[in-house]
Amino acid sequence: MPITETESAAEDISTEETKPSFIEEYAPIAKDGLWNNNAVFAQMLGLCPLLAVSNTVINALGLGIATMMVLIISNMSVSLIRNIVRSEIRLPVFVVIIASAVTAIELVIHAWFHELYLVLGIFIPLIVTNCAIIARAEAFASKNTLGKSFFDGLMMGLGFTLVLVALGTLREVIGMGTVFANAHIMFGDGMQWMTIEVFPNYEGFLLAILPPGAFIGLAFLLAARNYINQKQQEKNKNQKQQALNLEASAV
Amino acid sequence: MKAGILRNMIMSALLLALFAGLGTALVMSTFEATKEKIEASEKANLLKNLNNIIPADSYNNNLLDNKLIVPVSTQLGKKGPTTIYQAWNDKTPVAVAFSVISHDGYSGDIKLLVAIKASGDISGVRVISHKETPGLGDKIDKTKDDWILTFNDKNLLIPSRQKWKVKKDGGVFDQFTGATITPRAVVSAVYKALDYYNYNEKKIFLNQAEYDKL
Numbered sequence: 001m002p003i004t005e006t007e008s009a010a011e012d013i014s015t016e017e018t019k020p021s022f023i024e025e026y027a028p029i030a031k032d033g034l035w036n037n038n039a040v041f042a043q044m045l046g047l048c049p050l051l052a053v054s055n056t057v058i059n060a061l062g063l064g065i066a067t068m069m070v071l072i073i074s075n076m077s078v079s080l081i082r083n084i085v086r087s088e089i090r091l092p093v094f095v096v097i098i099a100s101a102v103t104a105i106e107l108v109i110h111a112w113f114h115e116l117y118l119v120l121g122i123f124i125p126l127i128v129t130n131c132a133i134i135a136r137a138e139a140f141a142s143k144n145t146l147g148k149s150f151f152d153g154l155m156m157g158l159g160f161t162l163v164l165v166a167l168g169t170l171r172e173v174i175g176m177g178t179v180f181a182n183a184h185i186m187f188g189d190g191m192q193w194m195t196i197e198v199f200p201n202y203e204g205f206l207l208a209i210l211p212p213g214a215f216i217g218l219a220f221l222l223a224a225r226n227y228i229n230q231k232q233q234e235k236n237k238n239q240k241q242q243a244l245n246l247e248a249s250a251v
Numbered sequence: 252m253k254a255g256i257l258r259n260m261i262m263s264a265l266l267l268a269l270f271a272g273l274g275t276a277l278v279m280s281t282f283e284a285t286k287e288k289i290e291a292s293e294k295a296n297l298l299k300n301l302n303n304i305i306p307a308d309s310y311n312n313n314l315l316d317n318k319l320i321v322p323v324s325t326q327l328g329k330k331g332p333t334t335i336y337q338a339w340n341d342k343t344p345v346a347v348a349f350s351v352i353s354h355d356g357y358s359g360d361i362k363l364l365v366a367i368k369a370s371g372d373i374s375g376v377r378v379i380s381h382k383e384t385p386g387l388g389d390k391i392d393k394t395k396d397d398w399i400l401t402f403n404d405k406n407l408l409i410p411s412r413q414k415w416k417v418k419k420d421g422g423v424f425d426q427f428t429g430a431t432i433t434p435r436a437v438v439s440a441v442y443k444a445l446d447y448y449n450y451n452e453k454k455i456f457l458n459q460a461e462y463d464k465l
Contacts, residue, residue, distance in 0.1 A: 055385075085270075086262070092267055096274045097270070097274065099274065100273075100275070100277045100278050101277075103278045103281070107282055107289070108281065108285060110289050111285035111288035111292060112288065114292035115296070118296075209385045209386060210385060
């Protein structure tokens, strides 16, 4: 149903319907997930796995993708049942859905990515406790169509993965002087060439790999994000001011 | 009015039960679908670990099937039984491999896999799991440093029993800059494994039925 809805919305642009176009509807979701309302940057959710598993790029990527899969599954399931489930039992139902999805994905990782499973260990089952997932189920999926909820899960998950990978890259480069170390645990034995030594014969910088390095790295990322946002705001302000000045001079 | 509330409650409960059932069904079917693959992955992983310390071309039996389960052995740092994997080349014993746990690490247990050749020399040692400090104690891990290879071909005569220590304690094994406790724990655990092998040399290549008769 939701798909036909959006399709017809896309067709209706020419007839000047009030329904928003496909892009108008979906672009804000992407922007929200990746930047404006990013799970880590804006909502500050899911920090425990973020800080614990971001010591290498591969670990970060593994957990990020697993989290994204759970987000997509839970968002889609919640959206499908949003009209059936009464509000008083919706939270327990969401919890059941998320827990089942996480367990299923844990089994899949255990079966096909055994070494990744050994590295990520307890942090796969702990995806259940990532508040970003239930937050999206409650705030978005329970009020939106299947297509939109899927897209929101994808974008929120992607936003979370990107921050994880950014922090992982930062910590791995500074801590060990490499990128994509142990790539084989995720992509198979043929992919060991992916490991790049950024600084050959690097002695390593222990602080970056240890937990404090995660906090410091995250702080730097947040500072960078705030700086970009601030610049953006100033630019918008200036543009408005200029427009006003133009109007004033015209009058 | 009352009947309405009751109906609502029952409906909610049924709905919740339905979703619990669906969730369980999903987990169960995934479990069934992945069970064999997980088992195979675990076996493959174990065999890979074993082949790192017993060269695959030195034996021709099925390493994972020729195993001997021996009861509790505190010497190996365990509360439960230990599985000993035996490598054979036709009828000639080649080597055994078993895991050892050290409780003397800097943080938490260090689990090692030790392989000893039938001659009594060490074939290889690998750390399977540990929680030692990254950058300091984790050099016992083969992926971080080659230190663990210094055990290769050592036995109870070379070096002598008194020299099975880190250099700081008057032995022959290197410690790491800034970390002595971790290598000390590993050296001691490997020594105990060798000692265990030495003491049980006559029994360790028996099959399970023969061993149980003793």
